[in-house]
Amino acid sequence: MKTSWRSASLVASAAAVLALTTACGQEAAPSASSQNVGATAAAGDYGNAGNAGTGIGSGIGNATASPSASAGGQVAGAGKLAVVTNPELGKVLTDSGGLTLYRFDTDTAEPPKSNCDGDCATTWPPVPADDVSAGEGIDKALLGEVTRADGSKQLTVGGWPAYRYAKDVNAGDVNGQGVGGKWYALAADGKKAGGGGGGGGAEAADLPGLSTRNDPEFGEIVVDKNGMTVYRFIKDVAWPDPISKCTGACLEKWPAVAPVEANDTKGVEKKGLMSFTRPDGVKQQTIDCWPIYTFAQDKEPGDTNGQGVGGTWYVVAPDGKPIKK
Secondary structure, eight states, X not given: OHHHXXXXXXXXXXXXXXXXXXXXXTTOSOOSOOOOOOBOOOHHHHOOOXXXXXXXXXXXXXOOOOTTBOTTSSBOOOEEOEEEEETTTEEEEEOTTSOBOEEETTSEEXXXXXXXXXXXXXXXXXXXXXXXXXXXXXXXXXXXXXXXXXXXXXXEETTEEOBOOTTXXXXXXXXXXXXXXXXXXXXXXXXXXXXXXTTSSHHHHTOOSEEEEEETTTEEEEEETTSOBOEEXXXXXXXSSOBOOOBBTHHHHSOBOOOOOGGGBSSSOOTTOEEXXXXXXXXXXXXXXXXXXXXXXXXXXXXXXXXXXXXXXXXXXXXXXXXXX
């Protein structure tokens, strides 16, 4: 009887180990990209991202007023669009009131589709498609519209849905530029003004969803489709299922990386390369089953400002391991 009980126990233990090694990866085929949503660890866990951390990913932020809303609560029309010169970004597209127009990297232009709804659309009000005309230097053939989930029509420029930013109060403000590595001022042709803070240049546009680059300090590390450094949070869980411990305000500082297809990667280990569904219903990408993120204070490809923040955030090696140099 003792031998039989011990054998049964060993079989049960082996089954438990097998479950741990197979549970992660059941969502092995990542879906198309979805919007990133904001979340909170303790203050020391995510560091201080300053003014750059609001409205990241899904656009969730703490804006107190939206200058683009009319007295009746409706978003004001854009009127006659204009091209103005910003000292840092060059030529930027604005509405008739001089407010900067933006695009969101999680959206698509072919076909046009907005992935900014709910709280996101409060901080980043979609520009209505009606009452829009092309000013000097704007090709009216590039102006179009897309039907949003609520049935309203949103302006598109070169196929990209256009937004304002609730924290832009004065004409010429570009406070939304580069927020979360996802939001960029629009140029008249629908591209990112000024190269998109490093994310809109030709080199970045040619990158796959996830790839690697050789960092002079950390060696081979993972970057996203914009060339921005990818990080891991050591308080997260990978087994038996991925769990992100970065929720609430934490995700405003550390935007979750949206899912990518396995064939849209280069140099990243395929084992455990999957997406999982967060409690808020949004999918997040993992490497080796570990959730991955970018950092709001990284403004250009090559930045690694998130390394070691709070003793819990680290750049990621191609096999998904954190690099703690």
